[in-house]
Amino acid sequence: EAQVTQNPRYLITVTGKKLTVTCSQNMNHEYMSWYRQDPGLGLRQIYYSMNVEVTDKGDVPEGYKVSRKEKRNFPLILESPSPNQTSLYFCASSPYTPADNYGYTFGSGTRLTVV
Amino acid sequence: QKEVEQNSGPLSVPEGAIASLNCTYSDRGSQSFFWYRQYSGKSPELIMSIYSNGDKEDGRFTAQLNKASQYVSLLIRDSQPSDSATYLCAVYSGSARQLTFGSGTQLTVLP
Numbered sequence: 001e002a003q004v005t006q007n008p009r010y011l012i013t014v015t016g017k018k019l020t021v022t023c024s025q026n027m028n029h030e031y032m033s034w035y036r037q038d039p040g041l042g043l044r045q046i047y048y049s050m051n052v053e054v055t056d057k058g059d060v061p062e063g064y065k066v067s068r069k070e071k072r073n074f075p076l077i078l079e080s081p082s083p084n085q086t087s088l089y090f091c092a093s094s095p096y097t098p099a100d101n102y103g104y105t106f107g108s109g110t111r112l113t114v115v
Numbered sequence: 116q117k118e119v120e121q122n123s124g125p126l127s128v129p130e131g132a133i134a135s136l137n138c139t140y141s142d143r144g145s146q147s148f149f150w151y152r153q154y155s156g157k158s159p160e161l162i163m164s165i166y167s168n169g170d171k172e173d174g175r176f177t178a179q180l181n182k183a184s185q186y187v188s189l190l191i192r193d194s195q196p197s198d199s200a201t202y203l204c205a206v207y208s209g210s211a212r213q214l215t216f217g218s219g220t221q222l223t224v225l226p
Contacts, residue, residue, distance in 0.1 A: 033214070042218035043159070043203065050212075058213060090158055098207035098214045101147045103161035 002027045006091050006107035013081055013114055021076045021110050023091030031094045032074040033058070033104070034066065036087040043090070049074055050097060081114045088112075118142075119206050121217035129225050134191040136220050138204030141185070147207040148180055148187045153219065154200045162189070162202075194224045 004025045013019055025032065033048040035058075045058030049068040063085055065077040074093075078085060088111050092104035118141040128134045136150075147166045151159035165171045165178040165187065177190040187206075191198055201219040208215065 035216075040218065043216040045213055045215070048213070056212065059215075097212070098149070098205075099146050099209050099212075101164050101166050103149050103151075103164050104159075104214070106158035106160070109158050 002105070004091055004093050004105050004107035006089075006110050008110060009108060010111050011113070013112070015082055015114055016080050019078050019081060019112075021078075021089060021091075021112070023074045023076065023107060024072050025074075025093040025105070026072065027093065027095070027105065028071065029093035029095050029105075030071070031097050031102075032068065033092045034064070034074070034076050035090045035092065036060065037090060037109075038087050046076070046089075081112075083114045086112060086114050119204055119215050119217040121202075121204050121220050123218060124221040125223055126220055127223045127225055128194050130194060130196060132194050132224075134194045134198065134222055134224070136189040136191075136202050136204075136222065138187045138189075138206075138217055139185055140187070140204075140206045140215075142206070142208045142210070143182075143185065144208060144210050145182075145185075145206045146209050148178070149205040149207075149214070150176075150178060150187075150189045151203040151205060151216075152198075152200045153203055159203055191222075194222075196224045196226050199223050 034046040047066040091107040094102040150162045153159040204217040
């Protein structure tokens with residue numbers, strides 16, 4: 001089944017404890033992206049990647065890191081999480097950039113709480 | 116800042132009616148436009164995309180794009196209670212190389 005897999009689905013952590021949210025897609029998509037979703041603010045892009053070893057910042061990159069060493073994986077790293085990073089996170093992928101009119105396939109989401 | 120604006124709603128329509136969802140965007144250079152549906156507690160799923168002025172139909176859904184007015188809409192014909200969800204408009208800007216989402220319109224279809 002074609003899908004984007006995120007792990008974990010739920011995570012409660014403490015301020016300052018490094019964590020990684022994994023994202024993997026099995027569709028050979030070139031374009032991958034991370035979003036966070038907050039009430040009243042909608043989906044905001046954190047980082048995106050147009051291909052292996054090519055990543056760029058979105059609208060809200062502060063406090064996050066990403067890497068794209070393999071085409072299928074695009075992990076999101078929080079080096080020192082803070083309570084304002086409590087949010088619902090989505091990983092998404094598409095065959096090429098949205099400029100080519102390809103829509104995203106989203107993962108199931110990761111609900112992160114930082115206390 | 117590239118902006119995508121949607122009326123947050125809630126929008127309520129009776130079953131069988133046409134639901135009309137609207138979206139405006141600020142970047143005149145925007146290239147591609149998307150509508151996603153998100154059920155409560157679930158991830159967004161793509162309904163349809165459009166990139167040329169005019170209408171694009173897919174089943175009960177019609178997307179309409181007017182680049183001169185910087186306006187994109189989604190019509191849902193014969194609305195069903197199962198269409199009750201939040202509808203997200205997304206716009207791709209080539210200059211920013213980003214897909215920007217509106218905050219969504221909550222639609223309720225009343226039986």
